[in-house]
Amino acid sequence: MKSKKEPLFRKVNTRTHGVRHGHGHGGKASLERNTKQARGNPSMLGSMHGKHRFGLDYTPLFRFLLSKVGQDWDSVYSEAVARLDKDEPIFRLVALHTEDRKAYVRTGESSYFSGLYVDDDNLLVLVDPDLTVEKMKPWCPCCTHTFNGMRFTQSYEWPVSSSP
Structure with missing residues (x-):
């Protein structure tokens, strides 16, 4: 019997009090939605739902990719895609073109x-x-x-203010 490998993403808690994942950004349309002017405007009758998928964390994917450095890309890519819901997150870390290469990639507020x-x-x-x-x-x-799951060893340096 073959055991199925774990997916390379995980769901994060989106129902905890105070956890915000970009909800509530309806912009100007959210203020105008149920006004008399909007009722006659066909463009205001469309869906307010975006295409964002909140609640997914791809840290396991990023660690998987780092563990495969030095290996054949085709086999790494095929294994990663088989364990993901979509292939887009792979290319947050992996640059396909020379001009897209970056020494480090910011994946969260303070995760690199x-x-x-x-x-x-x-x-x-x-x-x-x-x-x-x-x-x-x-x-x-x-x-x-x-950085790569390890805490920074250097501490924050406060800016030096020049006072007269």
Whole structure:
């Protein structure tokens, strides 16, 4: 009997008090929706629902991709796609074109992962293999910043103010 591998994404709690996932951004249309003017406007009769899918965390995918550095891209890609709901999140980390390569990618408010690309030998490689968590600096004092799942070792440096 073959065991099915775990998916490379997980659902996050979207019902907890205070957890906001971008809901409530209806913009100007949300204020005009049920007015007398809007009733005569056919464009206002459409759906207010966007195409966002809230509540999915792709951290397991990003860790999977990092664990496959140096391996054949075709086999890594086919395994990842088989364990995902869509292939789009793969390309948050993996750059297909030279101009899209980044040393690191911000995946959350304070979460960063190494950027990846496929080299000429069809291997998955790091954009900047010398970049480590020790070289990363947090940009604010209030968050716990992580790089590839590890906490930043440097602390936030407060800006020096010049007083007369």
